[in-house]
Amino acid sequence: MKKQFLKAxxxxxxxxxxxxxxxxxxxxxxxxxxxxxxxxxxxxxxxGGTDVQESDAHIRDSNKFQLDATTSTKDFSINHKTVPxxxxxxxxxxxxxxxxxxxxxGSALYTSSTSKSHFTFTISNIxxxxxxxxRYIEGTFSGVLYNLTQTDSVIITNGQITxxx
Numbered sequence: 001m002k003k004q005f006l007k008a009x010x011x012x013x014x015x016x017x018x019x020x021x022x023x024x025x026x027x028x029x030x031x032x033x034x035x036x037x038x039x040x041x042x043x044x045x046x047x048g049g050t051d052v053q054e055s056d057a058h059i060r061d062s063n064k065f066q067l068d069a070t071t072s073t074k075d076f077s078i079n080h081k082t083v084p085x086x087x088x089x090x091x092x093x094x095x096x097x098x099x100x101x102x103x104x105x106g107s108a109l110y111t112s113s114t115s116k117s118h119f120t121f122t123i124s125n126i127x128x129x130x131x132x133x134x135r136y137i138e139g140t141f142s143g144v145l146y147n148l149t150q151t152d153s154v155i156i157t158n159g160q161i162t163x164x165x
Contacts, residue, residue, distance in 0.1 A: 030136040032057055034069040036159040038103050045069040057161040059083050059135045076103050088122040103145055103154045116150050119143030127163055138163050
């Protein structure tokens with residue numbers, strides 16, 4: 001009987017954890033689609049899609065912007081230290097607020113820490129209240145990211161972040 005009780009507690013704990021993923025502090029659930037062209041090749045990730053590990057773009061505590069679009073073979077990420085709200089943000093190596101952006105396909109890694117890299121993103125909509133720990137966003141992005149030796153680059157165009165109903 002004790003084993004069945006412990007199994008039931010474990011089962012309901014897992015269900016509660018899974019059910020809380022993808023919700024903001026008000027309990028609202030957001031699914032997102034993130035798409036971009038990397039050197040002209042379309043890459044699109046949708047929450048819950050086949051082979052999708054993460055499809056998430058949000059502003060979290062202290063107005064930190066984070067975007068992750070991940071499958072088992074590719075990863076695109078942007079991290080920005082301060083995004084106070086909607087607007088356009090232009091980032092380059094002299095932008096002290098830009099942590100990194102990357103496009104990874106196999107062993108290639110591109111980062112904004114090189115002097116040639118530049119990136120622009122526009123946040124057009126923020127879902128949630130300013131008091132929420134996580135606020136999901138919609139917007140666009142583009143840029144050129146160079147590798148650490150500045151000998152190779154990837155051009156990101158047509159970047160789109162959409163909240164799906």
